[in-house]
Amino acid sequence: LLLNVLELDTPALLIDLDVMESNIRRMADYFNTKKAKLRPHVKTHKTPIIAQKQLDAGAIGITCAKLGEAEVMNQWRIEGILLANEIVGSLKISRLVSLAKYSRIIVAVDRKENASDISKAAEQKGLAIDVVVEIDVGLNRCGVLPDEACELVGAIRSMSGLRFRGLMGYEGHCVFISNRDERRRMTEESLSKLMFAKDIVEKSGQNVEIVSAGGTGTYDITGEYPGVTEIQAGSYVLMDGRYKALNLGFDCALSLLTTVMSKRGNRIVVDAGTKTCSTEKGLPTVLDVPGATVLKLNEEHGIIELPQDSHISVGDKMQLIPMHGDTTINIHDHYYGIRKGELETVWRIEARGKST
Ligand SMILES: Cc1ncc(COP(=O)(O)O)c(C=O)c1O
Secondary structure (H helix, E strand, O other), X not given: OOOEHHHOOOOXXXXXXXXXXXXXXHHHHHHHOOOOEEOOEXXXXXXXXXXXXXXXXXXXXXXXXXXXXXXXXXXXXXXXXXXXXXOOOHHHHXXXXXXXXXXXXXXXXXXXXXXXXXXXXXXHOOOOEEEEEEEOOOOOOOOEOHHHHHHHHHHHHOOOOEEEEEEEOOOOOOOOOOOHHHHHHHHHHHHHHHHHHHHHHHHOOOOOOEEEEOOHHHHHHHOOOOOOOEEOOOHHHOOOHHHHOOOOOOOOOEEEEEEEEEEEOOEEEEOOOOOOOOOOOOOOEEOOOOOOEEEEEXXXXXXXXXXXXXXXXXXXXXXXEOOOHHHHHOOOOEEEEEEOOEEEEEEEOOOOXXXX
């Protein structure tokens, strides 16, 4: 059965498969020739089959934000998971240890007490869990300050339930800086902090095997910075309006198919609102309708102003490009994979909503 995209019920989250595959290839080609490797973040797409495509293209593993995401990926036999987040509390730590029995997972730590809790839980199961120490390189989120790295690494070395693998430092405050020179300057300043931490840890006699950083906006700055061994970029696969504005060479594979349900003059209403398209980073744009502007989204209604000469009428389909892919994907159950206007596949977004 060949189904044209316009026959799908709406709202429906679409992936243009040609564009997604080209984004995956483009990023893989870049890292083919670089010392640093790609361990893409899957918090964006949350879907094992896409992670598998990234691995098939040469990624060394995947990065997850949440334990729940890592559990799903492990169930689908996706290997090489970096859990780039602090896992705190006995309930989560016991899940982490269970997962580590099935998958050689690497987890971030930024506190001695937390490291010790993980170590003790792992020891009880006869395991040693791989850890990276998170360094705050300026994002001002999690992580120790660069000059505190040595102390924590020293403590980790004395814990028999942990295996120190290296450092991570995500420069999330740089990835959306629109001016490329400024983005490079800020990124390099952040990475110099990460390298300062690496140097002092190495001088203390500890080998630093992994140095992980980088997002989509900085993949080719961080990817060439001496000493960085792997990059965590994730949004490049599907992209969104916010990243598209940076002109990084990746195209939007993600869109939300909607139907026009009402029209008055040149103002139309489509059947998608904030319950199917996130707006915390801005309103979506309209694909292939020059001059159409999204004015606002209610829960289940999107209000769009059309140019005066527009022939769009009730019942027509329109595609919106969300400003933020991650939070839009997280409120959908399925992707509809489209190739040249026809439905090729439907994928469950297996790890959507996995926030614990
Ligand atoms: C820890 C971490 N690494 C990497 C990323 C990169 O993601 P993106 O490709 O969206 O820039 C993020 C995004 O928020 C992140 O939180």
